[in-house]
Amino acid sequence: MGEKLKPAKLLIVATKSGRVTKKYPYEEPLVSPDFRGLIEIDENKCIGCGACVNACPPNALQLISDKDTTVIRYFIGRCIFCWRCVDACPVGAIKGTRNFELATDDASDLYVHVVHKRAKCEACEGSGGTQKMLYYVVEKSPITEEYLNECPDCRKNSFIESVAKRRTGGVGE
Amino acid sequence: MVSKFLKKSIWVFHLNTGSCNACDIEILDVLTPFHDAERFGVKLVTSPRHADAILLTGPITAEALPKVINAIEAAPRPRVVIALGSCGVGGGIWHDTYSTIGGIKGLQKILEEKGVKVDAFYYVPGCPIRPEAILYAVALFKGLVQKKVKSEIKHAE
Numbered sequence: 017m018g019e020k021l022k023p024a025k026l027l028i029v030a031t032k033s034g035r036v037t038k039k040y041p042y043e044e045p046l047v048s049p050d051f052r053g054l055i056e057i058d059e060n061k062c063i064g065c066g067a068c069v070n071a072c073p074p075n076a077l078q079l080i081s082d083k084d085t086t087v088i089r090y091f092i093g094r095c096i097f098c099w100r101c102v103d104a105c106p107v108g109a110i111k112g113t114r115n116f117e118l119a120t121d122d123a124s125d126l127y128v129h130v131v132h133k134r135a136k137c138e139a140c141e142g143s144g145g146t147q148k149m150l151y152y153v154v155e156k157s158p159i160t161e162e163y164l165n166e167c168p169d170c171r172k173n174s175f176i177e178s179v180a181k182r183r184t185g186g187v188g189e
Numbered sequence: 190m191v192s193k194f195l196k197k198s199i200w201v202f203h204l205n206t207g208s209c210n211a212c213d214i215e216i217l218d219v220l221t222p223f224h225d226a227e228r229f230g231v232k233l234v235t236s237p238r239h240a241d242a243i244l245l246t247g248p249i250t251a252e253a254l255p256k257v258i259n260a261i262e263a264a265p266r267p268r269v270v271i272a273l274g275s276c277g278v279g280g281g282i283w284h285d286t287y288s289t290i291g292g293i294k295g296l297q298k299i300l301e302e303k304g305v306k307v308d309a310f311y312y313v314p315g316c317p318i319r320p321e322a323i324l325y326a327v328a329l330f331k332g333l334v335q336k337k338v339k340s341e342i343k344h345a346e
Contacts, residue, residue, distance in 0.1 A: 037225045041328040045321040059343035074275065074282040092338065093292070094279030096316035118338050119313045119326035121190055123294070126278070126312065129342045148345060 047114050052097045054115040057090065057130050061109035064088060064132035064146035068101035068110060077101060081134070086146050090128040092118055107152070137167035144168055191332035194267045194309055195242060198230025199327065201271075202240035202264065206257050207289065208247030211317035212274040216244060218320040229327045237261070242269040242311075248276040248289040249296055257296070258303060267308040271326070275316040 021029075038046070047053075064086050069079045076095040080087045102110050120126065132146040144150075144167035154164065163171050205213055219226040220233060234240050237260045249257060261270065272293040275281035280291035290296060293310060300307060313326045328334045 036222055037228070038223060040224065040321050040324050041333055045319075047321075057343070059345045062345055064345065074280075074284060076279070091279055093312060093314045094275055094281060094284055095314065096275050096281060115337065116315055116319050116322050117325045117334075118315065119311065119322065119329050120336060120338050121192070121309065121311050123278075123310070123312060124340050125336075125338045126314065127340050130345060131342060132345045146345075 052099050054113050056111045058109045059130050063148040063152045067104045071100040071104035086132045088130040092126040138165040139170040142167050190336045192330035194269050195330040200232050200234045200241045201244045202237045203244050206247035206253045207250035212246040215317050219323045224320045237263040245277050246273045248280050248283040250289050269309045271311045273313050278312045278314045
């Protein structure tokens with residue numbers, strides 16, 4: 017049998033160590049500056065390119081497209097808070113916060129949607145990328161307007177047509 | 190938000206359904222004197238028959254699914270399931286793998302088919318959940334703090 021601590025000795029040990037319990041819900045949490053929490057998407061900066069969707073390991077960020085709109089859906093319940101999207105975003109629209117208090121009784125509270133309008137194609141019925149994405153591309157590398165208003169497929173076709181016209185036109189004359 | 194079912198001391202049964210053990214360690218952290226969830230009456234029990242709430246961690250693997258259903262069925266009404274961590278809530282990085290059912294959403298469907306009624310589901314995301322996040326959830330059930338997350342639809346201009 018090992019030596020037992022007498023109650024008086026225990027009291028001395030307890031008074032030396034003092035109170036260790038944190039009062040957490042009533043005081044600030046112990047969050048370090050490096051802690052990674054919830055991300056916030058700035059809808060005014062976001063261009064809807066989907067770079068964050070490609071970078072996301074658990075597909076917490078998803079790109080859902082229909083004819084008129086492109087939606088970036090952020091499901092907090094699946095997010096692993098790795099902040100790869102923060103690094104991947106080309107316009108710095110995603111900001112990391114230190115918020116971790118995410119408990120809820122309703123699963124629909126855990127969804128954040130960012131809705132983008134899609135650019136309409138002038139040649140065909142379809143639509144290309146988002147409108148803000150086109151503005152971003154034009155700012156980076158100016159291209160002619162006739163290519164700008166078309167969807168990627170039509171743009172490809174009209175470019176090939178114009179190249180073919182230039183070649184055969186020379187031969188014909 | 191005040192929980193209708195968890196007003197008094199919460200006795201919890203810890204149910205690991207294929208988790209990586211990070212969330213389970215955080216649950217034990219909460220019960221240490223440093224964070225001390227027993228301030229709010231939280232106590233771990235060893236049988237689901239004694240439990241008010243079931244703490245479910247992990248993405249619910251196909252192997253664990255029958256045992257999970259058995260454990261939930263054994264808990265007395267009103268029974269509450271608290272999904273902890275990204276895996277429990279939404280499947281985490283395993284949400285579309287062949288061997289898991291992808292979190293609590295798949296489990297809800299299966300429980301409905303089997304006729305097992307669960308009175309409330311609560312969600313605590315985090316990967317892994319901080320001990321403070323669990324304490325925050327407990328405080329939320331008792332109405333001591335306000336709910337912070339809400340569903341948002343942002344329109345880009």
